[in-house]
Amino acid sequence: METLPQEKLREVQLLKLKRILNWAYNNSPFYREKFDRNGVRPEDIQGLDDLKKIPLTEKKEWLAAQGERLVEFSSVLAVSESEIVRYHQTSGTTGTAMRLGFSHRDWNWWLECWGYGLAACNLGSSDRVLVCFPFNLFVGWWGGQDAARLLRCRVYPGGGMSTRERLQIIRDHEITALMGSPSYLLQLASQAEKELGWELRDLHVRKLICGAEPGGSIPSTRKRLETAWGAEVFDHLGASEVGPWGYECSAHPGGVHIIEGFFLMEFLDPETMQPAQPGQLSRLVVTSLEKYTQPVIRFDVKDLIRPSNRACPCGRTFRWVEGGILGRADDLLKIRGVLFSPQAVEDVVCSFEQLTDYRIIVSRRGPLDEVTLKAETNTQEGSTEGLIRDLESALRLKINLRLQIELCPPGTFPKQEIKTKRLIDLRKEGEADVVEENSRTSRSH
Numbered sequence: 001m002e003t004l005p006q007e008k009l010r011e012v013q014l015l016k017l018k019r020i021l022n023w024a025y026n027n028s029p030f031y032r033e034k035f036d037r038n039g040v041r042p043e044d045i046q047g048l049d050d051l052k053k054i055p056l057t058e059k060k061e062w063l064a065a066q067g068e069r070l071v072e073f074s075s076v077l078a079v080s081e082s083e084i085v086r087y088h089q090t091s092g093t094t095g096t097a098m099r100l101g102f103s104h105r106d107w108n109w110w111l112e113c114w115g116y117g118l119a120a121c122n123l124g125s126s127d128r129v130l131v132c133f134p135f136n137l138f139v140g141w142w143g144g145q146d147a148a149r150l151l152r153c154r155v156y157p158g159g160g161m162s163t164r165e166r167l168q169i170i171r172d173h174e175i176t177a178l179m180g181s182p183s184y185l186l187q188l189a190s191q192a193e194k195e196l197g198w199e200l201r202d203l204h205v206r207k208l209i210c211g212a213e214p215g216g217s218i219p220s221t222r223k224r225l226e227t228a229w230g231a232e233v234f235d236h237l238g239a240s241e242v243g244p245w246g247y248e249c250s251a252h253p254g255g256v257h258i259i260e261g262f263f264l265m266e267f268l269d270p271e272t273m274q275p276a277q278p279g280q281l282s283r284l285v286v287t288s289l290e291k292y293t294q295p296v297i298r299f300d301v302k303d304l305i306r307p308s309n310r311a312c313p314c315g316r317t318f319r320w321v322e323g324g325i326l327g328r329a330d331d332l333l334k335i336r337g338v339l340f341s342p343q344a345v346e347d348v349v350c351s352f353e354q355l356t357d358y359r360i361i362v363s364r365r366g367p368l369d370e371v372t373l374k375a376e377t378n379t380q381e382g383s384t385e386g387l388i389r390d391l392e393s394a395l396r397l398k399i400n401l402r403l404q405i406e407l408c409p410p411g412t413f414p415k416q417e418i419k420t421k422r423l424i425d426l427r428k429e430g431e432a433d434v435v436e437e438n439s440r441t442s443r444s445h
C-alpha cells in the first residue's frame with residue numbers, strides 16, 4: 001500500500017470512502033441526521049471532489065451528542081454498545097472529556113496504523129522497547145505498545161514507575177527503543193546525566209519514538225534528543241478522535257507520512273476554508289476510512305500542517321507533511337495581513353538555550369497591529385545585543401514578520417503546572433488582565 005502510485009491510492013480511498021459513508025449513514029443516528037439536514041445522501045459522493053458536499057464535523061458537535069449517562073457513548077456510535085471492548089477518553093482539559101469506544105475490529109485497525117509507523121522505524125524482534133506512559137484512559141501509547149508486540153519486539157510497559165526506576169530498566173535490560181513524549185524523554189536524559197552521572201550514549205537505546213507533543217518534529221528538540229541519547233528520533237502523529245494517522249520513515253525527509261490507505265486528508269486554506277495550494281499552511285480535515293465504531297467524516301481537527309509536494313527518498317508514495325503539526329487553527333493570528341502560528345515562534349525560542357520562557361503580546365497601535373515577544377533570558381547583561389539580533393533574524397526566516405523583542409530576567413513569568421497561556425491578544429477584551437497578572441506575580445519573585 002505504501003508504494004502504490006498516487007492515482008491507485010485515490011481509487012482505494014474512493015472505494016473505502018463510499019463504504020464508510022454508507023456505514024455511517026445507515027448506522028450512526030448522528031451522521032444520518034447531519035446528512036439529512038444538509039440534503040446529502042451517501043450516493044451523492046461519486047468522486048473525491050464530491051466530498052465537499054458533506055459539511056465538516058466539529059468536536060463540539062460530537063460532545064453535544066454525548067448523553068448524560070457516562071456509561072453510554074453518543075448518537076455518533078455506529079455499532080451496538082455491547083461491541084465495545086475498550087474505553088478511552090480525551091483528557092478534557094479544554095472542557096468535557098470525549099468518550100471514545102473501540103470495537104475489536106476498530107482496535108485491530110488502530111494497531112495496524114501504529115504498525116505502519118513502527119515498521120517504518122525498523123523495529124523488530126531484536127528490539128526491547130520501554131513504553132514511558134502512565135497507561136490510563138488516554139489512548140496515547142496503548143496502541144504503540146500493542147503494535148510493537150505484534151512486530152515481535154519485546155515490550156516493557158513502563159507505567160507506574162518513577163523516572164529513576166525507568167532509567168534502571170533502560171540500563172539493566174539493555175532497552176533499545178523508547179516510546180514517550182519528547183519532553184519526558186528529555187527529562188529522562190537530564191536526570192540520568194545530572195543525578196546519576198550516566199553517559200546515555202554508552203547505553204543501548206538507538207531509537208526514540210516520540211508523540212503526544214509537537215517536539216518530535218521541532219528541529220531544536222530533535223537535536224537535543226539525538227545528542228543526549230545518541231539515538232534516531234521518529235515523530236508520530238495522530239489524534240484520539242480520528243486515529244494515529246502519521247509516521248516518520250527512516251529517510252527523515254523533515255516531516256511525517258500520512259497513512260493514505262486509511263485516512264483521507266483534506267488541506268484547507270485556513271482563511272477561506274477552500275482547498276489550499278500545495279505547500280501552503282493548511283487546516284487539516286480528516287476522514288478515517290476504516291473507523292466503524294465512531295465514524296470520522298470530514299473531522300475538523302483544527303491542526304495546522306504543510307503538505308509537501310516533494311517525493312520522499314524512502315520510496316513510499318504516501319504524501320508527507322513538513323515539520324509535523326505546525327500549530328492550532330484556533331491560535332492562528334493575522335497580523336498586518338500575514339497569517340502566523342504562535343507555535344512557529346515557540347520553535348524559534350526553544351532553539352535558543354539562553355531563553356527560558358516567553359510571552360507573545362499582540363496589541364494595536366493606531367491602525368497597525370504590533371507583536372511583541374517578551375522572553376526571559378539567563379544571559380548576563382551586556383551580551384544581549386547579539387542575542388536580540390540572532391533572534392530577530394531567526395524569527396524573520398520562520399514567520400516572515402517583524403516582532404518587537406524585549407528581554408527580561410528569569411522569574412518574570414509565573415510558572416504554572418497547567419498549560420501556560422503564552423499568547424496574549426490585547427485586541428481582545430479581558431486579555432489585559434493576563435498581562436497585569438503576569439507582572440504582579442513577577443514582582444513577588
Ligand SMILES: [Zn+2]
Nearest residue numbers: 249251312314
Ligand atoms: Zn519516507
